[in-house]
Amino acid sequence: MAGSTTAERGERQQESSGPPPLLRSRRARLRAIVLLGLALVFLGIPTAWLFYGSDWLRAEQVSVSGTRVLTPAQVESAAEVPLGKPLISVDTGAIETRLRRKLPRIDAVDVVRSWPHGIDLKVVERTPVLIVHKGGKFVEVDDEGVRFATVSEAPKGVPALELTLSRSGSAAASLRRFGESRLVREAVGVARAVPAAVARETRTVKVRSYDDISLELRDGRTVLWGSSEKGAAKARTLTALMKATPEAGYFDVSVPTAPASSGS
Incomplete structure (x- = not known):
C-alpha cells in the first residue's frame, strides 16, 4: 500500500493543530466582548437602582x-x-x-x-444704576438698560432717570431714530462712565435726545455730558475741569477736547 503524500500529511497536521491563529484571535476577542457586556449589565442594574430607585440619592x-x-x-x-x-x-x-x-x-x-x-x-x-419714577414708586434699571423691578423706596445712591423727550424739532427726530429703549441705554452708558466722585453726587440723569444728556448734582451743579460716546475721555476731562474751576456751577464736556465751565 502506497504511503501518504506530502500534501496529505500537511493537511492532517493542520487539522490536528486546530484553527488558524487569526481565527483563534477573533474568537477570543468575541468572548471578551461578550463577557464585558454581561459584566456591564450585571453591574449597571444595581447602579441604575442606586441612582433612580433607592432613597439614598434623592433631592431632600x-x-x-x-x-x-x-x-x-x-x-x-x-x-x-x-x-x-x-x-x-x-x-x-x-x-x-x-x-x-x-x-x-x-x-x-x-x-x-x-x-x-x-x-x-x-x-x-441685578444692580440698579438708574431709577425711574412711576406712579409713586421706582423702577430699577440695570447696567444693560433692563427695567427689572419696581420698589416702593428708592435705593440709596442711585440717580433718577428723567426722560424729557420733546415731540418736535431735533429731539423728536432723535426719538424716532433711536427709540426710547435705546435712549435709556445711552443714559445707562453715561451713568456708568461718570467719575466715581461725581456719580456719588449725581441726583438726576436727564435725557433730551441722543446727544443731549446731562447730570444734575445734589448741590445744584449741572454737567452737560452729550452722548455716551467717548465716556472715558469725558470722565477725565470732567475731573480735571472740576479741579480747575471748583466754584463753577455748570460744566460742559460734550466735546471733551473743548470743555467749558461757567457760573458760580
Whole structure:
C-alpha cells in the first residue's frame, strides 16, 4: 500500500493543530466582548437602582446663596425644586428658566446638584444704576438698560432717570431714530462712565435726545455730558475741569477736547 503524500500529511497536521491563529484571535476577542457586556449589565442594574430607585440619592434639601434684596425663601419658592425626586433626574435647566422668569431681579443663576441629597442655587442679582419714577414708586434699571423691578423706596445712591423727550424739532427726530429703549441705554452708558466722585453726587440723569444728556448734582451743579460716546475721555476731562474751576456751577464736556465751565 502506497504511503501518504506530502500534501496529505500537511493537511492532517493542520487539522490536528486546530484553527488558524487569526481565527483563534477573533474568537477570543468575541468572548471578551461578550463577557464585558454581561459584566456591564450585571453591574449597571444595581447602579441604575442606586441612582433612580433607592432613597439614598434623592433631592431632600435646597440651599440658596448670593441673594442681596431677594430672600432665600423667595428664591427657593420660585425654583420649585421637586423634592423627593431622584437627584440625578432633577432638571436643572428648567429650574434656571423658572427663576429667571419669576424673579427678573436675578441676572444669573447656577443650579448645582450637591450629592447626595442637595440642590444648590447660586444667584447673582441685578444692580440698579438708574431709577425711574412711576406712579409713586421706582423702577430699577440695570447696567444693560433692563427695567427689572419696581420698589416702593428708592435705593440709596442711585440717580433718577428723567426722560424729557420733546415731540418736535431735533429731539423728536432723535426719538424716532433711536427709540426710547435705546435712549435709556445711552443714559445707562453715561451713568456708568461718570467719575466715581461725581456719580456719588449725581441726583438726576436727564435725557433730551441722543446727544443731549446731562447730570444734575445734589448741590445744584449741572454737567452737560452729550452722548455716551467717548465716556472715558469725558470722565477725565470732567475731573480735571472740576479741579480747575471748583466754584463753577455748570460744566460742559460734550466735546471733551473743548470743555467749558461757567457760573458760580
